[in-house]
Amino acid sequence: MRFTVPEPAFVAIVGHNGCGKTTLFRALTGQLPYQGSVQVLGQELRTLQRPAASGLLAHLPQRGSVEFSIPVRDLVVMGRFRHHHFLGAYQTQDYALADAALARVGAAHLAEQDFTVLSGGEQQLVWLAQLSLQDARLYLLDEPTQQLDVYYRRRVFDLLYSWVTEQQRTILCITHDLDNLAALPAGYLLNLSAPTPVLERLTPATIRAARQYLESEESLAVRR
Structure with missing residues (x-):
């Protein structure tokens, strides 16, 4: 499998x-060895010991x-960890950013x-509020809406x-929530169940095709 993601996206x-x-x-975060090459902003990931600490x-x-x-x-303010020396104390401005992050996700009342x-x-x-404070170039999210109700x-x-349009970040998001994907103005879709996964534009047609393919795969699995 080979694909190139434009930035931001x-x-x-x-x-x-x-x-x-x-x-x-797990491969992208260094938890599993992999063959081939994975580059982010021209840097080979396997050569970076701590990609998160670098802000990558x-x-x-x-x-x-x-x-x-x-x-x-x-807990949220810990998202500012790479902006401080080891065991460095968080400052007033860090907590202000944490409060703003909680407000953006609708969780200010939980502070x-x-x-x-x-x-x-x-x-x-x-967790989403904390993640937003890490100020990374690439965000990896695994099923971020799986426990949330329809509104959230x-x-x-x-x-x-x-984060993509205003902060120029790139997001890779694992999800089964095809309904909400259809409401996004733009983006890309990568269906790993396809025989030859390719990066496609996120459109009603590609979402519909992915849904049909996944439903057919589920039906096949049941029959087996």
Whole structure:
């Protein structure tokens, strides 16, 4: 598989379960070895020891977890980690940015709450707020709307698209939410379930084709 993503861009990565979507992200984040070449802004990823620390990429996995009590605001501000020396204290301006990030995802009211007692959907909004503060060139998001209701799914996709258009970021987003993809003004689609995955323009026609292909694959799996 070979593809080149223009910058900035929103790329929706779709496919049936087990087709390699999360595996692709694990390779991009250095968690799995890979053959071939993966370059971001002309830099080969395997030569970078800490791509996140360099500001090159940021990753939101499918299921984040925190094993200790922490106020939401303190968790979000950690997205500013690469702007500080190790163990450096966060400043007033960092917390102001954290508050603004929470407001953008509709979670300002959660700022003082304990993250561990929030619902799954609320926690996902907090993770998105933290991710936005990492100020990366490339964002990798694995199913960012899977635990959210209809209203927040639409809000999250609008937010991600604003990162592309307003902040000139590039986003690779694994998702099954084809309905909300159809509402985006522009972007690209990569169907990893296709025999030969290629990067296509995100249009009603390509979304419809992807939906039909995925539904046919699911039907085939059931019959098997």
